[in-house]
Amino acid sequence: MEQLPVLSILIFLPLIYALIVPFLPNEKRLLHTFSTVGSGLLFVLSVLFWLGTTKAGRPAAEFMTWLPQLGIHYNVGADNLSWVLVILTTFLVLMAVLASYTSIEKRLKLYYAMIFTLTSAILGVFLARDLFVFFLFWELELIPMYLLISIWGGPRREYAAIKFVLYTLFGSVFMLAAILGLFFIARSADPSATFAFADLSGVSATGLAVGTQVLLFLGLFTAFAIKLPMVPFHTWLPDAHVEAPTPISMLLAGILLKMGSYGMLRLCFGWFPEAATVLAPYLVLIGTINIVYTAGVALAQADLKKLIAYSSVSHMGFVLLGLGALNAVGFNGAVFQMVSHGLISAGLFMIVGTLYTRTHTRQIAEMGGFGKVLPTVYFFALLIAMASLGLPLLGGFPAETLVFYGAFLSNAFKVIPWFGGTVLTLSIQTLTIISAIGVVLGAAYLLWMLMRVFMGPVFPKWSDLKDATPSEVFVLAALSFLIVAVGLFPNLVSSQFEREVTAMAQPYSKMIAELHKATPKGQIPVISMMSFSKNEGGTR
């Protein structure tokens, strides 16, 4: 198994599909089956390859020199964290393709070509082990996503599509600057350094000034925060979700948000522990705002899909809270949240999609009494909404538990240093409590939505709706099965990536102790002066 270039197959197979699709005859049924078989094969392959390589103790990695004079090489590899997300990606792509049966009619060839290009871009991001390759695939997913939203979307699709692209591109500006800065520092430390993750991760350990570290951390972090999305940069998500067709918003919520959190964990938190420790208070603060504020906004939404979009923004706040806890439990919780939120949000959007294909409206006011008319959809909606609510024995609960336990038991910070030496007396424990309130608010808007949409008397105009079609039921059943399985036996999922993620969190306990020791009791850990000039960065 190891001589097979496993990872490159996974990355470039979808691209091959994307090249084949335009040449197929333009017949709806054929295109659907081709894509289903294709994505199915991709999913099976990803599981087999995972079992064959990393699970069997031989982590897969491929290397090919590309532009040696610039230190750029085609360097891909996968540890269990990447594999879990790769399999989640291929699974959700399969689900999205199945969901496209009912919701996509026109220009199928371009549609499937774009979906497969998008898949290869996302797989590329998760499997990249060279910062250039990572950045290349990170920008590659922009155009397919733009076209997918702007051609098959809803009424205001073009505005939403361009907003999505410009937001992400704006983020990647600072990411590229940080990448190049990091490479410069690595090169000045050791002239043979390349863009490989291995070389760049050791940079912060070689006594880099905290100021530079924080700057590099923030450069990378902005791009990931926009993708997460973090509160001030989140307004693209509701627009993109509302306007995107169902399969695309499943992919968008299911996987694209994970690119942001994956990047945060592996790059920002993996490479700059000191900077992360200094910035943890602010991350947790924004994470809490992310949870509570968007839960409030979600309640006031009249559009069902926007409500679900804001709920996924709120849920991604947990990732920030988990990462900000700076301990193994919090990190594991954040990664678990990525997986479970992927399944749950895909499920929720599938539900909204099935309703939309029948009623062609997304205004909650116009909906009512679907429970009686669409019993199967009601059953799945109930199950997935409860999972999103964080009900135990369903997908969401283990993630929330780990994040809350991790954050509450962490000694990341007692106070948040604020401007001009003043201090916000908000310890991580208080912020966790406030986030827990956010969860209760979350329960409120979800239950209220269930009540208004599914319960109550049947509206006369919806009395003749027909229940879910087999393909929809299959998708919903597959997602629900996984959500229940993850909920009942969380150790199955968490034990896969637990070792890697705990290793990532390992340096932080020492780092926190150092930071607290470095700042005398009353004093606040102030970020040392921004030292950035070339020579200072270079000297050891």
Add this chain to the structure above:
Amino acid sequence: MSNAVQDLVWLIPVYPLIAFLIIVLGRWTGLLKPMSGSPFVILATALGLIHTLLFLGNWGPAYTAVEQNWTWLQAGALQLPIGYFIDGTGMMMLLVVTSVSLLIQIYTHGYMGHDPGYSRFYAYLALFNFSMLSLVLSSNLFQMYIFWEMVGVSSYLLIGFWFTRPSAAAAATKAFLMNRVGDFGLLIGILTLLYFSWTYWQGLDPQQLLSFSQMDGAARTALAAAGPVAFTVMAILIFMGPMAKSAQLPLHTWLPDAMEGPTPISALIHAATMVAAGVFLIARMYPVFTISPNAMMIIAWIGALTAFVAATIALTQVDIKKALAYSTMSQLGYMVLAMGLGAYSAGLFHLMTHAYFKAMLFLCSGSVIHGCHEEQDMRKMGGLMKYMPITGITYLIGTIAITGVLPFAGFWSKDEIIASAAEQPLLFMIAIATAAMTAFYMFRTYFMTFHGTYRGHGHPHESPKVMTMPLAILAVPSVILGFALSGFFGLPAFSQYVSFGHAHHHDPNLGVMGLSILVALGGFLVAWLMYGQAKVIDPARIASAFKPVHTLLWNKWYFDQAYGFFARNIYLSFASLSAWFDRTVIDGIVGLTAGTVNASGGAMRALQNGRVQSYLVIFFIAVVLLTVVLMWMV
């Protein structure tokens, strides 16, 4: 055989889970006919009961606690275990839950016989059984929190069973939300406990995290680490869970609305089992509560106030199920009061007896409603004793039991609680006053429904055998259970099996016994005078005499209106404010930047006026400016 039963005790909750899966998959794949599925559930519960009895059978004289743990979720240093733990209290709860739910499920077959959602209802019942039994068996606080919420969601499903009725949907959402508020408190309580007692748990085997058997050691470490004030706050936070679950004062308004659900579940969930889970949690977490006196005092006062307020509201209720709901709330108040006062076994004893006779009362009200063709308003009933003798008699037995008249179960358990309240004069007075009111409003409901002439339409008929037989069976424990475990005349005392720390049995306080019987009879007399044949005192006149008090009670102390106000004004406005902020401010800034870029683009574009000479002027100015700027700069 004995250790097989013991090792497989975790199967008890699994039987209903299997039944639930059979029905769900059966209905989905169409193998199961629409109106079937109940035999699986009833069989599962029966198996649970038999298994419990077998377990009890060879549990041996010492009744030592049995515990077994596995790791459910492991991440970094945290290992969250799951497992089973049975001691006296746990066995008592097991017996109550399995027996009561078995009888209710049999009764439901009659009550829901021709309801289209029959199999869905049984599926929900099975799910509830699974959650409740797992809650009772859970070996640690984390696991209990899991099934705490599972029970909450099953009650949401069951209350909102007839979801096409908007009021049922609203009641279900309200119940679940209020439980979520309670769960929030419980979660924060657990986290704080874990935070302060982390060093203690590190010392133990990781699978013992938060387990009840080690709770007293953890409690002491937490008290030492946190200091009394923080510890009390933590205890009250944990108490918030039971406050919502057992409908204690601030978080109680969901219970009366929960009557929207079908009556069998009112009996099962909102009388016998789920609401008792709150008291059960207090029992399990007793080591934490006992070592902080002011926490115990707060719990006692909340219990007392709930009992008192619920009793006062029950006085004016006209809907039979709402009256019984408020009486449940009042009795739960009693149990919490007992726990608050340290009377551990008294509280649990009352829980046990109350479970039986309250379930019976609810089932009677169910058969009354069934008989009077879905009529719930007592003013449209009356004289039903003639038409429904069995229901009538069982209802009378229940009423006597709950008022605590001598031979019946209610007396022994309630008397112990009142006795334990003896030291606190104020609490004692509230307890006695509530006992009086209980007697009054219970007999009021009895007389209004079963005595006098029938005021409703149509003609009521006795419920079928399948519904009246469970009533008869439930009547037995309501009568003898109290006496059987009172510890008199050589009979086994309840406190021998179910107690906290040393099983002390203080001798009965005759004075208190006498007083409580007297008060009960007084209440009966007043009720008889107002509503019985005598009709001496006209209730309307009394109502007008105490007008302000009556309106206060009629409006259920305005709690609903207060919560409604909070929800609409504060919470919704926060939501719409943040939605507005999100749309205008954040999007505004984004729009602004895009706008300035466009505008500046437009402005620079205007510079391009098409005349070469103006271009050349700019060319020349640029050369000059560059020279000047660079001269100044370099």
Add this chain to the structure above:
Amino acid sequence: MPETMAMNVIGQKDMLFILPEIILTVGLLAILCLTMMTHKKTRHENAGLMQVSLVFVLGSLAALIWQFAQQPSMEPETMMFGALRADLFSYVMRAMLLAGLGITVAISHAFLERNTKIIGDFYALVMGATLGGMVLSAANDLAAVFIGLETLSITSYVLAGYLRRTTRSAEASFKYLVYGGMGTAIFLFGLSLVYGLSGSTNFSDIATALAAYQGVMHPTLLLMVIMVFAALAFKLSIAPFHMWAPDVYEGAPTPVSAFLSVVSKTAAFAVTIRLLMVIFPGFPAWAELWTILAVLSMTIGNFVALKQRNVKRLLAYSTVAHAGYMLTGLVVGSSAGVGSIVYYLMTYLFMNLGAFACVIYFGILTGSDDIESYRGMVQKRPGLVLAFSIFLLSLAGIPITAGFFAKFFLFQAVIMSNPAYTWLVIVALLNSTVSLAYYINIIRLMVVKEPSDAVNAIPAHTSTPWALGSALTISVAATLLLGVFASQFLNYSTESVKQLVQERPVVVSQGLKR
């Protein structure tokens, strides 16, 4: 200085070096004669003329490559009495100019056939202009620079006005002439001052003479430098001196706009780099001058392009913006920085010419250059729309296109040479984000929108003229592959610049404030 003054007779070595230019001149004259002879101007004849000129161009390119293959690791030496300098840099630049010329000739045929009877003169003029450019990029003497520049400019003025009948083309060429005339005048005045200071017109002598003024910042010295580089900035269409570009690009026939945006810009960059590296290496105000010009051109280029409705004007502003990006390489002035500019020019050549080829094709199909008229083109010509999208995305710098790689290498070189200029890279990246807005807007119109009436009028599928088709395929292939297989091209570009520059100390200026 290593090279001694060449002996006064033109040796066999000199002739070899300017062989490509000779072939081109012969081609030019041949075309002129042929046009005179073919008085009937039939379609067949015009196609023949195009093929002949294409043969000559490819011949000249082949000669260049053959010569380079003879001695790849060559020692730079001056030719033609020191007027021209034979080094890797001149070979690379001349190769690019010839490639640009070839593609321009290929794409112009279809356009000219539909718009005018006399075609031969166009090819002659275009070859003449490239001749000037080639001389310019190998120039090692002020006179050679002037001659090369003027040949390029004057032929461009005539080319801009090739469609005499239409007023827009005539007005464009007149404006271009007046603006260019003034630019040349100022350039010459600067050169005369340089001559005055150094007493010689040869680059190496001037370099030694000016070395004396290394550190001193004398106002007249500064004015002299500004005047020289202002004219070159005009040719590169850098911000304050770009005002002519939009009008000329819109007015001139599209192949001419393509020619101007690529070939004349590459030639101008060649001479700027040579002047910058050879004559004014240690000049103190360098970084600040180019920083100001870079930021100005990026911002103006991108912001104004947002509001454009005519695709040729939009591409004009896009060239201004790209000139801005390339200037960041000059700001740091290191060999890596300038080398990445040369690589950027390579990719820029193909993506820009490709884009103009598509504009020509659309012009033929819809008859207008208005972006609105491109709506729904994907229904009729999906292949063409795909090609145009690839070029636009490459211009915007989206991955796997060469544009992305070019921008990445450029910004990497800038930060590696002098991290103090990270802010400049961030400004450049923000500008390219803005640029994506108007590039993707065109794609949106073509792919997402419903067809406009102009597109509906297009017949189902007419055959694409082979010359335009082949030019398009070459450009698409180059745009996609040049990035991924860049290492060889990168080596050429950085190596060529290394030869030019003695590794002078990187002037670390403390930001803009002294």
Add this chain to the structure above:
Amino acid sequence: MFEVGLYHYITLAAVLFSIGLYGVLSSRNAIRVLMCIELMLNAVNINLVAFNNFINIEDLGGQVFSIFILTVSAAEASVGLAILIALYRSRKSVDMERFNLLKW
């Protein structure tokens, strides 16, 4: 006796250059613009010849250069006039203000 030095020539060239510049920027008539461009080029010639004479007499670089400039400016003038005629034919005027068809 008054000796005409290098600076006199340079100042003359500068003055001529400025006059030409002013002429290009301000005249309404297109032909006058072309003439002024020629004027500027000739100013450069003076400059070059003067430098050649005073700085580096033995090498004729400067003068050769000015001859080049003469020829090129002639070419430019002729091309300019040709284009102007074509423009005149369609716009019926030589007023510089009228040539603003291409804008924004």
